[in-house]
Amino acid sequence: MRSAIRPLAPETINRIAAGEVVESPGSVLKELIENSLDAGATRIELEFAGGGINLLKLSDDGHGIPREELSEALERHSTSKIRELTDIEDTGTLGFRGEALAAIASVSLLEICSRVEEDDSAWAITSRGGTVEQVRPAARARGTSVTVRELFGDVPVRRKFLKSETAEKRRLQSLWHTYVLAWPELAFILREEGRELSHYPATTDMRERARQILGDTTARHMVEVDMESEGYRLTGLATLPLISRGNRSHQFLYLGRRPIADGSVSHAISQAYSEMLVPGRFPATVLFLETPPGLVDVNVHPAKREVRFRDSRRIHHIVNRGLKSAIHGEGDLGQLLARDSDLLLGAPRSGRAAEGDAQKEIFGRPVVDAPFTGGSGGGSPAHSSGHLPGGKPASPLNTRVGGSGLFMSLSTGEDAEEIANSSGVNVNDEQREERLFWQLHNTFILTQIRGGLVIIDQHNAHERVLFDEARAALDGEKMGCQRLLFPHTVELDANEMAAWQEQASLFSDLGFLIEEFGDHTLSVVGIPDSLRRWDDGQVIRDILDDVLAETGGITEKRDRALMSFACKSAIKAGEGMRDEEMRHLVDQLFGTGNPYTCPHGRPIVIRISMDELEKRFHRTVPEGN
Amino acid sequence: MKITISQPELSRLASMAGNVVPNKSTLPILSTILLNASGEGLSLSATDLDLSIVIKADAEIESHGTVAIPAKRFSDIVRKLDSVDVVLEQKEGSLSISCGRAHFQISTMDAEDFPKLPGTQGVETFVAPSGTFKNMIRRTRFAVSQDLARPSMNGIFMELNSGNITMVATDGHRLSFYKKPEDLQLDNDYGVIIPSKALDQLMRLLPDDGDLEIGIGDNQSFFKTGDIHLFTRLIEGPFPNYQQVVPKGNSKTMSINKDALLVATDRVATLAASLTTRQIKLIIQKDQLALEVANSEIGKAREEIEAAYDEEEMMVGYNATYLLDVLKNMDCEEINFKLDRPDNAGIIEPAELEDGEEYFSLLMPLKLSD
Ligand SMILES: Nc1ncnc2c1ncn2[C@@H]1O[C@H](COP(=O)(O)OP(=O)(O)OP(=O)(O)O)[C@@H](O)[C@H]1O
Ligand SMILES: [Mg+2]
Numbered sequence: 001m002r003s004a005i006r007p008l009a010p011e012t013i014n015r016i017a018a019g020e021v022v023e024s025p026g027s028v029l030k031e032l033i034e035n036s037l038d039a040g041a042t043r044i045e046l047e048f049a050g051g052g053i054n055l056l057k058l059s060d061d062g063h064g065i066p067r068e069e070l071s072e073a074l075e076r077h078s079t080s081k082i083r084e085l086t087d088i089e090d091t092g093t094l095g096f097r098g099e100a101l102a103a104i105a106s107v108s109l110l111e112i113c114s115r116v117e118e119d120d121s122a123w124a125i126t127s128r129g130g131t132v133e134q135v136r137p138a139a140r141a142r143g144t145s146v147t148v149r150e151l152f153g154d155v156p157v158r159r160k161f162l163k164s165e166t167a168e169k170r171r172l173q174s175l176w177h178t179y180v181l182a183w184p185e186l187a188f189i190l191r192e193e194g195r196e197l198s199h200y201p202a203t204t205d206m207r208e209r210a211r212q213i214l215g216d217t218t219a220r221h222m223v224e225v226d227m228e229s230e231g232y233r234l235t236g237l238a239t240l241p242l243i244s245r246g247n248r249s250h251q252f253l254y255l256g257r258r259p260i261a262d263g264s265v266s267h268a269i270s271q272a273y274s275e276m277l278v279p280g281r282f283p284a285t286v287l288f289l290e291t292p293p294g295l296v297d298v299n300v301h302p303a304k305r306e307v308r309f310r311d312s313r314r315i316h317h318i319v320n321r322g323l324k325s326a327i328h329g330e331g332d333l334g335q336l337l338a339r340d341s342d343l344l345l346g347a348p349r350s351g352r353a354a355e356g357d358a359q360k361e362i363f364g365r366p367v368v369d370a371p372f373t374g375g376s377g378g379g380s381p382a383h384s385s386g387h388l389p390g391g392k393p394a395s396p397l398n399t400r401v402g403g404s405g406l407f408m409s410l411s412t413g414e415d416a417e418e419i420a421n422s423s424g425v426n427v428n429d430e431q432r433e434e435r436l437f438w439q440l441h442n443t444f445i446l447t448q449i450r451g452g453l454v455i456i457d458q459h460n461a462h463e464r465v466l467f468d469e470a471r472a473a474l475d476g477e478k479m480g481c482q483r484l485l486f487p488h489t490v491e492l493d494a495n496e497m498a499a500w501q502e503q504a505s506l507f508s509d510l511g512f513l514i515e516e517f518g519d520h521t522l523s524v525v526g527i528p529d530s531l532r533r534w535d536d537g538q539v540i541r542d543i544l545d546d547v548l549a550e551t552g553g554i555t556e557k558r559d560r561a562l563m564s565f566a567c568k569s570a571i572k573a574g575e576g577m578r579d580e581e582m583r584h585l586v587d588q589l590f591g592t593g594n595p596y597t598c599p600h601g602r603p604i605v606i607r608i609s610m611d612e613l614e615k616r617f618h619r620t621v622p623e624g625n
Numbered sequence: 626m627k628i629t630i631s632q633p634e635l636s637r638l639a640s641m642a643g644n645v646v647p648n649k650s651t652l653p654i655l656s657t658i659l660l661n662a663s664g665e666g667l668s669l670s671a672t673d674l675d676l677s678i679v680i681k682a683d684a685e686i687e688s689h690g691t692v693a694i695p696a697k698r699f700s701d702i703v704r705k706l707d708s709v710d711v712v713l714e715q716k717e718g719s720l721s722i723s724c725g726r727a728h729f730q731i732s733t734m735d736a737e738d739f740p741k742l743p744g745t746q747g748v749e750t751f752v753a754p755s756g757t758f759k760n761m762i763r764r765t766r767f768a769v770s771q772d773l774a775r776p777s778m779n780g781i782f783m784e785l786n787s788g789n790i791t792m793v794a795t796d797g798h799r800l801s802f803y804k805k806p807e808d809l810q811l812d813n814d815y816g817v818i819i820p821s822k823a824l825d826q827l828m829r830l831l832p833d834d835g836d837l838e839i840g841i842g843d844n845q846s847f848f849k850t851g852d853i854h855l856f857t858r859l860i861e862g863p864f865p866n867y868q869q870v871v872p873k874g875n876s877k878t879m880s881i882n883k884d885a886l887l888v889a890t891d892r893v894a895t896l897a898a899s900l901t902t903r904q905i906k907l908i909i910q911k912d913q914l915a916l917e918v919a920n921s922e923i924g925k926a927r928e929e930i931e932a933a934y935d936e937e938e939m940m941v942g943y944n945a946t947y948l949l950d951v952l953k954n955m956d957c958e959e960i961n962f963k964l965d966r967p968d969n970a971g972i973i974e975p976a977e978l979e980d981g982e983e984y985f986s987l988l989m990p991l992k993l994s995d
Pocket of ligand 2: 031035094096100
């Protein structure tokens with residue numbers, strides 16, 4: 001027996017469509033958060049129960065929905081965000097289909113309670129399985145709460161696809177973090193059955209938000225990414241190779257600030273770290289992409305999780321280069337700074353055209369410890385001003401960092417004078433021919449190589465040298481120990497004392513001569529010859545604290561102790577160096593296994609090509625020369 | 626203010642005062658020299674708040690007044706003037722400098738903002754020979770610690786009593802000690818720590834002959850020689866108890882020609898120029914000293930010199946720079962190197978000293994566990 005063909009009832013259509021948009025509590029939450037963000041909220045609060053299946057209630061302090069539009073919000077294809085299809089291209093909002101609330105309402109018991117600024121009352125509307133009831137007065141402050149209960153209550157087929165409550169809860173939380181991370185200037189509060197799980201206050205500091213979500217250690221070891229190329233821009237934070245994870249769960253990618261997943265970006269990330277991380281280890285990254293208008297389509301996936309880039313090779317490229325340049329300064333330096341042959345002063349510029357795309361980029365040294373501020377500046381809700389005219393919500397990182405500042409200072413006369421003076425050597429023209437190294441602001445060593453300029457961070461370089469030496473010291477060649485005239489006592493707490501006892505032989509290999517002196521006191525009678533900062537014994541506590549900071553295997557702890565030691569012993573920024581010291585350091589540096597990154601993974605060397613300089617001075621470089 | 630002063634004199638004074646002006650200061654007024662013309666004559670003052678200088682000068686004063694004038698600009702101008710009389714005249718917010726047919730007018734700062742300098746009241750003063758004092762500083766200064774974390778070692782500890790002047794400096798790795806009998810006629814005994822900055826100025830300003838007037842107060846001290854007053858804040862103590870750590874029992878003595886050792890050490894230490902280690906090894910045998918530097922990356926060096934030694938053979942490591950510092954500050958032909966065990970402090974002293982004089986340097990060994 002066959003049934004007649006009939007148009008489906010609208011509710012049925014909605015339910016079918018809902019399957020695409022709403023598949024789990026997580027996808028409901030996603031739609032609700034995006035609506036709140038679109039509404040200009042500054043504070044977003046989620047309450048859930050039963051893994052979000054029984055209850056999801058999202059409240060915001062956004063602009064609200066006026067009474068007369070409440071019922072429309074629940075209708076399919078009604079939206080306040082776009083009027084025509086072409087608007088999708090320029091949408092600065094996360095939502096644009098006018099579909100989400102209708103879809104959710106069709107498979108749940110949904111209530112919206114909202115109040116706009118101008119109204120002196122709030123209004124509420126309820127929908128049961130898609131059937132909308134009358135608008136009724138309610139009470140709340142400006143903003144909107146959307147409550148979703150009994151998700152898929154009457155769609156048993158779909159309910160079966162849900163995971164356990166714990167699994168759904170985990171998905172909710174990780175989704176929550178995805179948004180929390182990208183909107184540092186908003187406050188986010190998460191509650192489960194009345195109990196507060198987390199509360200992230202608004203901050204203007206992206207790194208601070210990263211710290212809240214990814215943890216202190218990860219955030220501390222992140223460098224800023226900022227790369228721009230032909231209208232594409234990549235900003236964000238990425239960990240130095242020292243920190244890694246066993247999976248990609250700490251890789252966050254946004255188009256503007258819309259969370260997206262993209263295979264070619266994941267691949268580019270792995271490739272950028274491939275020389276520094278063993279296979280199976282992944283960095284933590286928070287990356288914000290901006291593309292030129294018209295080169296991306298966000299309307300390809302029902303949940304907008306994936307987008308289509310017109311030119312995904314460009315995306316791959318900018319991510320790869322952006323990350324490399326953030327973690328090393330400059331990627332392919334290895335080949336360019338082959339020692340001896342290239343460290344020739346006055347050697348004529350090589351004829352080869354400079355390294356393809358490298359010259360288009362800004363060679364930036366990441367400012368590791370400098371906090372940077374959110375994009376919209378003055379603390380007003382970001383949305384109004386945070387949307388780029390180009391379409392996508394703006395990324396929270398609008399500060400420009402990197403090489404430009406450096407270039408500026410190199411070109412002012414005062415600094416040039418300082419370079420000349422800093423080594424204490426009187427530079428006359430004859431001597432200038434002879435000089436290989438200059439010290440800039442007592443912090444960077446500059447040297448000329450074929451085809452450009454190399455800048456070496458003296459502290460990072462020395463750290464690398466000492467780290468390698470210290471590691472060698474553990475395998476035999478011990479470090480020198482300078483005996484002290486006045487023994488120092490260092491007081492330790494119980495944990496530090498335990499760590500000391502565990503690491504005692506390491507300290508002696510490094511050149512410390514230490515005796516235990518009572519239960520909590522060490523008496524230091526000799527310190528490593530190379531140690532520059534003794535700080536009245538603080539260095540010993542610092543090394544022990546670094547050992548204690550995280551759990552880990554013996555080698556990891558040992559490496560952390562060595563790193564800490566290398567850092568304390570290394571020449572600081574701001575210390576003057578004599579010519580021979582610079583020469584010796586550079587020699588030693590290029591004798592180490594990895595002269596490009598310090599033990600913490602920060603870059604040591606940056607190269608600026610002649611082509612880059614010429615371009616900046618608007619000189620024309622003849623083709624093929 | 627309007628004065629006339631000879632160019633060479635003014636230039637000398639301006640650069641003297643300019644030496645005290647801090648290179649970088651957050652307080653703009655500190656980058657100036659204060660000129661003051663009064664019934665007592667002309668004076669130039671400069672200060673970095675820790676260290677201050679006041680110089681009295683001979684000038685023809687037409688009218689009184691006070692101006693604070695940017696130090697560097699002022700001394701640059703004055704230095705380049707012809708060596709004839711210079712006329713300085715205070716204008717509204719500026720100072721005009723005229724010399725021959727050259728005229729300058731430079732902006733001044735409000736003299737009211739210039740810090741009030743310490744006085745000399747309520748401090749006990751006494752007189753010491755300037756040359757002796759200067760020499761004592763010169764020969765102990767090198768051991769002063771640069772480590773700002775240990776402020777009490779950032780200067781020379783000066784002990785004064787009615788019979789002696791003693792100066793001691795240490796950075797915890799080495800120590801220099803100089804004691805000289807001197808009849809100071811003091812009512813009290815003093816032990817004060819004079820900061821490096823003041824020591825450097827004293828080395829510059831003190832004449833080799835003549836008297837030095839010293840005044841010591843609670844937390845500051847002044848030095849007066851000729852027309853120059855130098856005031857310095859003193860470092861708060863206590864100075865480490867050095868007497869306790871200077872070994873008394875170093876009985877193995879090696880006598881050696883100082884210059885021979887200095888030259889050989891300097892030569893061999895060429896290979897000890899690393900940022901990482903500066904170790905030089907002393908291999909002491911009967912009547913011979915061998916100096917060795919071995920650096921796994923760079924290479925090796927060895928030099929032997931004659932020495933008078935008749936004790937147990939020994940091998941000691943030192944920081945080559947420290948050893949050189951000690952030797953450079955020995956004013957003598959022969960030195961005695963007094964040792965005990967390789968782990969203990971070594972003491973170097975001149976073979977001959979004047980009556981009642983004590984001078985030595987102590988070096989802590991640097992050991993490479995090989
Ligand atoms: N939290 C909120 N605050 C203010 N207005 C809201 C809120 N949530 C929804 N709205 C209004 O309801 C309309 C419908 O929301 P809905 O999510 O269904 O569609 P959309 O966001 O426009 O598009 P999409 O289906 O792509 O999400 C929105 O266009 C907006 O005007
Ligand atoms: Mg929406």
